Structure formats: C-alpha cells, structure tokens
Amino acid sequence: MPGEERFARQLKKGVLEMLVLRLLAAQPAHGYALIVRLRAASGGQLDLKEGTLYPILYRLEEEGCITSTWDSPDGRAGVGKVPRRVYTVTDAGRAALAQQTEIWRQFAACVEQVLGRDDG
Amino acid sequence: MPGEERFARQLKKGVLEMLVLRLLAAQPAHGYALIVRLRAASGGQLDLKEGTLYPILYRLEEEGCITSTWDSPDGRAGVGKVPRRVYTVTDAGRAALAQQTEIWRQFAACVEQVLGRDDG
DNA sequence: ATACAATACTTAGTAAAACAAAGTATCAGA
DNA sequence: TCTGATACTTTGTTTTACTAAGTATTGTAT
Numbered sequence: 001m002p003g004e005e006r007f008a009r010q011l012k013k014g015v016l017e018m019l020v021l022r023l024l025a026a027q028p029a030h031g032y033a034l035i036v037r038l039r040a041a042s043g044g045q046l047d048l049k050e051g052t053l054y055p056i057l058y059r060l061e062e063e064g065c066i067t068s069t070w071d072s073p074d075g076r077a078g079v080g081k082v083p084r085r086v087y088t089v090t091d092a093g094r095a096a097l098a099q100q101t102e103i104w105r106q107f108a109a110c111v112e113q114v115l116g117r118d119d120g
Numbered sequence: 121m122p123g124e125e126r127f128a129r130q131l132k133k134g135v136l137e138m139l140v141l142r143l144l145a146a147q148p149a150h151g152y153a154l155i156v157r158l159r160a161a162s163g164g165q166l167d168l169k170e171g172t173l174y175p176i177l178y179r180l181e182e183e184g185c186i187t188s189t190w191d192s193p194d195g196r197a198g199v200g201k202v203p204r205r206v207y208t209v210t211d212a213g214r215a216a217l218a219q220q221t222e223i224w225r226q227f228a229a230c231v232e233q234v235l236g237r238d239d240g
Numbered sequence: 241a242t243a244c245a246a247t248a249c250t251t252a253g254t255a256a257a258a259c260a261a262a263g264t265a266t267c268a269g270a
Numbered sequence: 271t272c273t274g275a276t277a278c279t280t281t282g283t284t285t286t287a288c289t290a291a292g293t294a295t296t297g298t299a300t
C-alpha cells in the first residue's frame with residue numbers, strides 16, 4: 001500500500017510541535033539533539049529530518065513558546081566549534097503544552113470512541 | 121489562545137478519512153447522513169461542514185475504498201425528491217480501514233509514550 | 241402563502257504542516 | 271583524505287481541513 005506513507009504523515013500534523021515542546025520542557029536542547037532524543041523517546045518511530053524539525057522550532061519561537069540562545073560547548077562562540085542554538089521553554093510554552101496535551105487526549109479518546117462502534 | 125483552533129484542526133488530518141470509512145463500514149450512507157452520524161458518534165466533537173466531508177468522499181471513491189450510486193428514497197430517481205448519493209465500502213476500503221486503524225493506534229501509543237516521560 | 245430552517249450536493253480558494261532536497265560548515269575516526 | 275556524524279538553513283511540493291459561496295428540495299412555523 002502506497003497510501004500508508006501518506007496516512008502516517010498526516011497523523012503527525014500538529015502533534016510534532018507538541019512533542020518537541022514536551023521534550024524541551026523536560027530539558028533545554030539544541031535542534032539536532034532534539035531529533036536524536038525524539039527518535040529515542042519514540043522507539044525509533046519518529047525520526048524527523050532537519051527540514052521538518054527546524055521550521056517547527058522557528059514557529060515555536062515566533063509564537064513565544066520557546067526562546068533560543070547561540071551557544072558553544074566550551075563557551076567560545078564560533079571558535080573551532082559548530083555553533084548551536086539552544087532552546088528553552090517559556091511559561092507560555094508550558095501553558096501551551098498543557099493545553100495541547102489536554103486537547104490531544106480528548107481528541108484521541110474521541111477517535112477511539114468512533115472507531116469502537118458497531119453501529120453508525 | 122487562538123492557536124487552540126489551529127491545533128485542533130491539524131489533529132484531524134488523516135483521521136477524518138479513517139472515521140468516515142469506519143462509519144460506512146458499519147452501514148452504507150449518503151453524505152449528509154454521515155455528517156449527522158459522525159457528530160452523534162463523537163458526542164458533538166466532530167461536526168464537519170459539507171465542504172470538508174464531500175471532498176473526503178470523492179477522494180475515498182477515487183482511491184477505490186468506496187463506491188457510490190445515486191438513489192432516491194422511494195426508488196424514483198430525481199422525481200420530487202432530492203437526489204442522494206449513497207456510499208458503500210469496498211473490500212479494499214475495509215482493508216485500508218483495518219490498516220489505518222492499526223497505524224493510528226500505534227501512533228497514538230507512541231505519542232503517549234513521549235508525553236508521559238519525565239526525562240527527555 | 242410565505243419565509244425560513246433543514247436537508248443534500250458541489251466547487252473554488254486558502255492556510256497549515258510535514259517532507260524532500262539541496263546547500264553550508266565543523267569535527268571525529270578509519 | 272575521505273567518509274560519516276553533527277549542526278543549521280532554505281526552497282518548493284504535497285496533502286488536507288476549512289471557508290465561503292452557490293444550487294435545489296423539503297418541511298415547518300408565522
């Protein structure tokens with residue numbers, strides 16, 4: 001089935017933003033680390049490409065859910081190290097996460113309710 | 121929060137097609153009836169507009185998941201009655217539904233797994 | 241009878257998000 | 271030296287839900 005791929009992709013819409021927020025709420029991190037952490041946390045099921053993750057981070061920052069600071073592992077910015085942008089969740093971000101988690105759970109329960117019927 | 125609306129909308133991506141398939145698998149129906157049935161089955165949470173549902177039906181038919189026949193409640197086509205297009209699930213549609221349900225459940229479990237962590 | 245709501249289908253255009261693909265650059269190990 | 275992992279960016283494509291408008295019939299309340 002080729003439609004399988006397409007279906008799985010659509011399911012992620014909106015959810016990825018929530019999950020990235022969830023990971024950052026646990027611990028600040030830079031983009032690439034988030035890809036690795038999400039892959040690990042999902043048992044390999046969610047393996048984002050950079051072209052997917054970074055736009056999510058830019059969006060979250062623009063919405064005021066996270067903030068970023070350029071960093072370098074040894075404290076010297078841009079000297080012999082790849083510059084990394086470290087993201088931290090804001091209070092607004094934590095509020096959004098709580099709200100989205102609530103909405104997600106309600107939605108998932110609703111879907112199960114419809115799926116689990118024998119009548120229409 | 122204005123983003124709440126947007127978030128809830130994104131969650132539906134892909135899922136609506138599966139749910140419509142589920143309703144039709146239980147019993148053939150025409151478009152408008154599906155809107156009413158989905159609203160009832162979801163406790164009012166999923167209230168589709170015609171502009172949302174009908175394109176889903178056209179898509180499902182094009183994919184071979186459902187078939188349609190024009191009908192009239194008293195058997196006389198187009199005579200004194202609003203013509204209705206009745207949809208029925210095909211074998212391919214039932215297979216797609218089973219597969220999508222499996223993928224959805226796996227995905228939902230995966231999301232919960234990431235949400236429910238205290239580490240990253 | 242007349243207006244209005246509900247039923248029933250259609251279509252054009254918009255917005256949002258995941259992804260593919262390409263590019264840039266550093267660093268570690270074979 | 272060359273490859274792969276790390277790290278960030280941007281452009282364009284695809285899919286899907288939704289808005290908004292249109293057409294037409296049926297039933298109900300004024």
